[in-house]
Amino acid sequence: MRILVLGSGAREHAIILALAAESAGHELFAAPGNAGIGADATLVTTLNPDDPAAVTLFANDERIDLVVIGPEAPLVAGVADALRERGIPVFGPSRAAAQLEGSKAFAKRIMDAAGVPTGRATRAQTRDEVAAALDAYGAPHVVKADGLAAGKGVVVTDDREAALAHADRYLGDGAVLVEEFLSGPEVSLFFVSDGDTVRALSPAQDFKRALDGDAGPNTGGMGAYSPLPWLAERFGGEQAFVELVTREVAEPVIRQLDAEGTPFIGLLYAGLILTDAGVKVIEFNARFGDPETQVVLPRLRTPLSALLMAAASGTLEDQPAPEFSDDVAVTVVLASEGYPESPVTGRALGGLDAAAATDGVHLAHAATRAADGGLVATGGRVLNVVAVADTFGAARDRAYHALSHITLEGAHYRRDIAARVAE
Structure with a gap:
């Protein structure tokens, strides 16, 4: 099949790597992709993945058999709707159904109507309403932006003032949800x-x-x-x-x-x-x-x-139920200095070939760009080191061994990923 994957992160790279590993010999395209994805798919850097008309035109002209939408922004923009109207198979919900992610309030309403177990929540549109809900639920406080926030719209804190400050950040764009704190893994x-x-x-x-x-x-x-x-x-x-x-x-x-x-x-x-x-x-x-x-x-x-x-x-x-191997997988994210508040970008990456040569390891690029004969980091989460092995201990060892080869000034990563389950 000729498959177009929309997006530019490690998630999209992981999807493309899975498709490329199949024996079918798919022709893979990515818009806009990144430097790592470019090794496994044809990059279409001029195509705006959030533009329904442009994506539909490209898919039609290039005889794309399937469009896979990776990130949330094209979904909320209605890219899937435009493709379906043209009869092009697309994996991704309509703009209306994508409200399940695009609006926390919509998701809560659907869960309530469907009888799905979830925590109590209050939709607040003013600072006074937020304060009242915080006091009603008590600490720890949970405040969520109602709309999309690139994974950064949630705060969980015992500090009431910090919770109010987080709400202030998003109230100008709409409502926020104040939720009861739920405890557990x-x-x-x-x-x-x-x-x-x-x-x-x-x-x-x-x-x-x-x-x-x-x-x-x-x-x-x-x-x-x-x-x-x-x-x-x-x-x-x-x-x-x-x-x-x-x-x-x-x-x-x-x-x-x-x-x-x-x-x-x-x-x-x-x-x-x-x-x-x-x-x-x-x-x-x-x-x-x-x-x-x-x-x-x-x-x-x-x-x-x-x-x-x-x-x-x-x-x-x-389709029968999907089957999975008995192997385990661990991934560790390499992040730029200052992430998540103020990531420093534009710095050179090194040691990627040595890292990828580690047994059972591959790299999923999230924010990389080719420059001066090498690669530079272009965002906060730069890449994922992914390790597969028969035990969590072995997978962790492989992942962190591979990370030891990678150089990026000021970079940081967590050293306790999957540590507890490995024990």
């Missing part, structure tokens, strides 16, 4: 959907805080691992957990969206928390998560293209 679980049928992938756990020990500010994600063997203690195994969440979360939400005339076709990301009262949803996203995709897809044995095309064409019911 977090799990990310992806579901492929064609608007009717859902197929679950393998769960993962990511690390949002910038520093070791879950300290520091929230980020877009500093690392992840998959699978989650500790689910067995509470749920009897990963498969039992997946079936529970499919039955109580994914299927009710997909049915509710379909009943409202907004069928969800694409990737439903469920951010879950395992509370003492049961599994609850923290949030939904309408696309593959980053960095969880980087550890889920390397373990996928089922051809990714078959799943994506079945979802895009409404034939997912004919």
